[in-house]
Amino acid sequence: MRHIITSCLIAVCAMTANAQQTPVYLDDTQPIEQRIDDALSRMTLQEKIRVIHAQSKFSSAGIPRLGFPDFWTDDGPHGVRPDVLWDEWEQAGQTNDSCVAFPALTCLAATWNPDLAALYGKSLGEEALYRGKDMILGPGVNIYRTPLGGRNFEYMGEDPYLASTMVVPYIRGMQSMGVSSCVKHYCLNNDEEYRFNVNVIVSDRALHEIYLPAFKAAVEQGKAWAIMGAYNLYKNEHNCHNQYTLNRILKGDWAFDGVVVSDWGGCHDTDQAVKNGLDMEFGSWTNGLSAGTSNAYDNYYLATPYLKGIKSGKYTTKELDDKVRRVLRLFFRTTMNRQRPHSFLCSESHYEAARKIADEGIVLLQNRNNVLPIDRNKAKRILVVGENAIKMMTVGGGSSSLKVQRETLPIDGLRAKLGSSAEIDYARGYVGDVTGEYNGVETGQNLKDNRSADQLIAEAVEKAKNADYVIMVGGLNKSDYQDCEGHDRKQYELPYDQNRLIEALAKVTDRLIYVNVSGNAVAMPWKNKVPAIVQSWFIGSEAGNAIADVLTGDANPSGKLPFTWYGSLNDCGAHALKTYPGTWRNTDDKAAGADRIIDEEYKEGIYVGYRWTEKNRIKPTFAFGHGLSYTSFSISDLRQSAKEMTRDSKLTFTVTVKNTGTKRGAETVQLYVKDVKASVDRPVKELKGFKKVWLNPGEQQDVDITIDNTALAFYDETSSSWKSENGLFEALIGNASDNVTLKTRFTLK
Template sequence: MGVLSVVTAQPKIPVYLDRTKPIEERVENALSLMTTDEKVALCHAQSKFSSKGVARLGIPEVWSSDGSHGVSDEKIWDEWGGAGWTNDSCTAFPALTALAATFNPEMAMLYGKSIGEEARYRNKTVLLGPGVNIYRTPLNGRNFEYLGEDPYLASQMVVPYVKGVQSNGVAACVKHFALNNQEICRGEINVNLSDRALHEIYLPAFKAAVQEGKVWSIMGAYNKVRGEHCCHSDFLLNKILKNDWQFDGVVISDWGGVHSTDEAVNNGLDIEMGTYTNGLTTQGHFPFSSYYLANPFLEGIKSGKYDRTVLDDKARRILRMIFRTTMSANRPFGKFVSPEHSQAASRIAREGIVLLKNDNQFLPIAVGKYKKIAVIGENASRSLVVGGGSTSLKVAYEESPLQGLKDKYGEANIVYSMGYASGPSLYGRAEPSKLNADSLVNAAIEVARNADVVLFVGGLNKNYFQDCESGDRKSLSLPFGQDKLIEELLKVNKNTAVVLLSGNAVAMPWVDKVPAIVQGWYLGSEAGNALADIISGDVNPSGKLPVSFPKKLEDIGAHSFDKLCYPGDSVNVYYKEDILVGYRWLDTKKLEPLFPFGYGLSYSTFTWSKPSVDRTDVKTDGTVIVSFTLTNSGKVDGAETAQLYVSKPKSEVTRAAKELKAFKKVFLKAGESRLVTLKVPVSSFAYYNEKENGWDVEPGSYTLLLGNSSRDIKGTMNVKVL
């Protein structure tokens, strides 16, 4: 008897589920199977941090997390409060000012890859970061989230960060597009500026993230530009981002940044989040179906008010992001609070710490050199990963500076006194400490008097009106009586070094009296270990300032005019300093900074040979190669950052005295020499021609300036552009 064989036909996999197919083919197939209601549902939130997928087709939801320097804890469905999970405590990486201070794109790649792994492990679709808004004023409460004052530096650092995050199948979301350079009146202030300032200063990092980093999402800003809210600005989103730059990703609103259905539909927004909050505090319970891009959008589509091609474009972009992330065939699994992430956080922190002053080699302080080290200052023991607004983190651990110093020098050799106290970290208001300020000062003075050396650990914190979302700083000065305390400490112990932890420049009226100053930023989970490594000399500092430290606030361009220049009149703000932001203003106006952009000392010394160029005549589409020999002429291994600035002394338009166009961090062992080359495309010499609405390289003579800061120039070269 024969065997009857039954062949069962295998069901055909829909194209959109076939991960071997090209993404665009999958997107178009999924789009063809969706109803109008399903397409609209993609375009607005369904909870505080998620939006819908297409459950009927097995297309998952989009889940985002506040990010930039750590993956936020899980939130209650429609509230800002934490959900109380026990498995969502992350690694805190250094804030982005510290990353920028490394001047090392390799650290940016490590940073992005590491934080992306944490986001992937938590199954996030989108990490809401990094931030690349330009540091226009040291009073901006969110500067610590950004990559400094220079558009070239920010561009070079954001691209590897984005690539690192997205290598994990998680979309980076570069923010806040654009011109969110102050927190005062951030929800309604209308920014007025020239096209040159826009394109030369405030857009380059976003453009690099899109065109070089291939970022998959961008977040709009709260403010207005040219009368339009940035989250639905035809000028920014349709014309520049999607048309000129050919961005194929998703535009996500900032939370509460949407104000109109007509504008949200037609002006380039794709996903609306957080409507009817003020960005952080307002609790909702407002029905998601009432969002501007929910029922009002759906009704407009069905009535013919809105073009269906606009809806399809939004849905297509969102599907593309989902297929690039959650439904990608090559998405790794990620990892969370791993030893590798601690090592990454530590490496970035150590490379980002900047040695500002070191008279008579006061630092390093070798282990065993002193019997009694006084550590004074609240920031030595206060948590600096909480507060600050949406970047506040729930962390698995945080090594404080005090604990790091105890671990390094031995608990018996460290004595601690708080010295000053801030109030609790409250969003929306500043509340003073209930501790007695005079008692704290008196106790600290006694501790300092009886110590061999004093390490004052102060700066700012993430309280409201410090480094905090939704409120700018009130002044350039240190808060909580720190300046007076430092003066009192110096009276009883001149061996007092100052360690500043902050995301912003501060005034230093005591700068000439202290022998050593360290700028430490917010350093995350490994803060204490990284600082102790630098102070002890186990690691040689190599960070460089990504922002200028002015002697006084009025020396900064944004503060050199009237209040309409900053913070505006609550309706309009005018960028009267134009393209002269940060060191561009200080150098062009010949104002001496307290510490210049690009500045940072080492425990070693470096010798520079005379630089040379490979050609002195070059065409506009050419490249100039600068070469020189760098020698570590000191006794310890270290790193120096070569910075190449370009100047056009005689120009048909206003120009800054110099502009950063290349840099390279060079690691050298003691006594080692190396030939260093820097390549500069002549196209980077261009200015934005407002008459032609495009970039223009002027012919004529240019000066190239090689140095280790914007003010310390080691050699100059001249080239002629033909």
């Protein structure tokens, strides 16, 4: 257990140059910046170097002489990762490092509910604090550029406004517990394959309008205490030490006062690390990630090489003191924060939070003939099909893999909900990944099945003929080349012969419910043959219970898609323009950290997601913002506070939302803005406001959404600044990007 400092004055002994002991007093009643100045003035050169690089897989050193404890980080954004040994990836073998797995961040984004983001951050912060963690490596806010992106499940969708709005309360909630967030991966980490080699080529306008806003909101509104650099390159410089993204934008334009942390092994050069904005270097082994000798942390680029460079006169201590000042500020916000509250682990309140987030994030994509919710009076024989109904999903996927206290499987959730009134049978249907292990954590499941695809499909079809409802739980998993760190998907289609299985089931039942488990969209060539389609995401410990809640109607689905669901890859700009995954070239630049670089040009520019489909008049399978309910709503009577606005004023739009159905439910009012006439090419419309409202049957409520000048501005590459132009704009209001039912005009003067 880490030493906890409880005295108001910390008294420790320091060795002076003449070997005499002198007590050092750090007065914790003074403002933080004054305490930082005091501590910095007392630190030796070796102590300064000591605190800016890792000392173990997940920790950096404190300053024992001055009473600063070691600093502990941990993955990940969805739950606190189990502990590993000091310098090995092997499990530490602890019995108290299990956790609650919260839904993946795609699910959180799909709630369109900032209050749940705050609950998420606070709950995760409580678990982290109990486990002795000072920083959680999350949340992730990179933009969903292609549905093949392996790590999309960890991020918050395709729209910069939605991601910005959801990330801020998450950060505030977590940091209210005295645990630092570490927003990642800054920036342009939009695909995983070749992530160490990709050099992104993107216009300044697309960078600022699409890929940076969520990071900017995290810094300026969320007051994030740390940012993690990405593995990839921008302008031929790695993003863990990049003069443009770190020095100029993050620390310059946004006045970020926190710490820039390298991704594990993301640092490649001492000179660039010193000069280009990196503050703390993390990783493992000599090169930070994969090769070298044990306990080689002193060999890091910001360790002994930096120390020698200062002693030889190659570097001054100017950059070092700035790095250390930021690290000390982080210490005073976390390990030295005497106002940290108490916390707890695996509490019922955390499971309740996970279930609530999952319930609200699950998206009802399609519901023909009102097949859902399941009618208990007609559900005497239910067949559940699919590996994902019985497979644990909390293990795997990369650094967000977890060791959970418990995980309710979909089939178990359905049995608990319906088993007393219905006979529930199971058919495997397909065999996917049966391994169930990641980084030493094992599910303990034996999912081996040696039957052929034909045999599995035949069994499922035969059983389906006699079932009142057939619920297939399929989709992706967290294996390599699916939803997983380090690799992108190789195909848009469902794996493991699932399409053939779905087609076969659809021929023998008109009550087929397909539940898709994934963090990405998938091709659905059978969409018109399946009555009900539900997107359930990777939703953590309460997965089975939440799916059962929604399928039975105990929870009325209210999730909305945070990304566009394309009919095919060619409907996505990155693939239509054939810019993904890029073009290889050789390089002699040792600082690049690779012999070969792959240039990936974002030719679609600002036209990502629904911006692309609407510009090119492409009808998606399901639109951004789409999501159905078991009740119905009307949105009417659009009013506005004024017909004109200035750059210093705000404009409020009001609509009346009424629940016109028979069940309590929630509708999300979405406000899009269109620049009717501009000097530059602008999207058909862009999300600039939303609000979720819960209503009882027959109840109605006025909903206000307010915008200011930032909702009208674009990034002007000529002046390198945000610009709005006088003239006519339209406010478009509806409940999905493809279902705008109200509009009005206003003028900017």
